[in-house]
Amino acid sequence: MTVLTVNAGRPVAAPYTDSPGGMTGIDKRPAEGLIRVSDPGPKGEGGSGLAGDAVCDLRHHGGSHQAVYAFAREDLDAWERELGRPLANGTFGENLTTHGLDVSGALIGERWRIGAELVLEVTSGRIPCRTFAGHLEEARWVKRFTQAAGPGAYFRVITPGSIRAGDPVEIVHRPEHEVTVEMQFRAVTTQRELLPLLLAAGEALHPEALRRARAHAEKSAAS
Numbered sequence: 001m002t003v004l005t006v007n008a009g010r011p012v013a014a015p016y017t018d019s020p021g022g023m024t025g026i027d028k029r030p031a032e033g034l035i036r037v038s039d040p041g042p043k044g045e046g047g048s049g050l051a052g053d054a055v056c057d058l059r060h061h062g063g064s065h066q067a068v069y070a071f072a073r074e075d076l077d078a079w080e081r082e083l084g085r086p087l088a089n090g091t092f093g094e095n096l097t098t099h100g101l102d103v104s105g106a107l108i109g110e111r112w113r114i115g116a117e118l119v120l121e122v123t124s125g126r127i128p129c130r131t132f133a134g135h136l137e138e139a140r141w142v143k144r145f146t147q148a149a150g151p152g153a154y155f156r157v158i159t160p161g162s163i164r165a166g167d168p169v170e171i172v173h174r175p176e177h178e179v180t181v182e183m184q185f186r187a188v189t190t191q192r193e194l195l196p197l198l199l200a201a202g203e204a205l206h207p208e209a210l211r212r213a214r215a216h217a218e219k220s221a222a223s
Helices: 073-083 130-136 141-148 181-189 192-204 207-222
Strands: 002-009 028-030 035-037 068-072 096-099 111-114 118-125 153-159 161-163 169-173
Touching (some): 118 161, 130 141, 181 192, 192 207
Parallel strands (some): 068 096
Antiparallel strands (some): 002 028, 002 096, 111 118, 118 153
């Protein structure tokens, strides 16, 4: 289990984004050398957890609970076959392109140690947006990505550290519940009936998803 590449993006103007200033950092490219990863701070104030990585729309991206985004090379390979085109590491806007890990099958609250110091904790799956669709230039992309339900995972930073391409990944903690990233993604997109099940993940769950799960459970109990 390894990190194939650590990817960072620079802000560029794009006609397909509605972010303030019309800028996006979604087109991420493999970075060389050691990259520092730390907690970027609250959503709306902090961007990426990776030093040198641009997050241009702080309304929806970045912050402590979306500090790092990982996507499996194996899933990129599957999309290459589906789309009939090459997809370089970082094309999906991921900070970490991994090998040997079922990223969307990771448990909410699962912790990964990468390299000697960095420890990350899984919080949620990635929700596709207009900017992602415009970047890929694929018809019906948001719907297709949602139906596939292999969103990759967002992480919060538990212990900061520096990482580089080729670093090993070790799963150092797996919670006892069964709430995976894929389940969380389905619950907040196409299968709302799964929302109450997310409560088993507790405070490890991304706060927005946790609020939705609690609201759904309260509404169901009241009806």
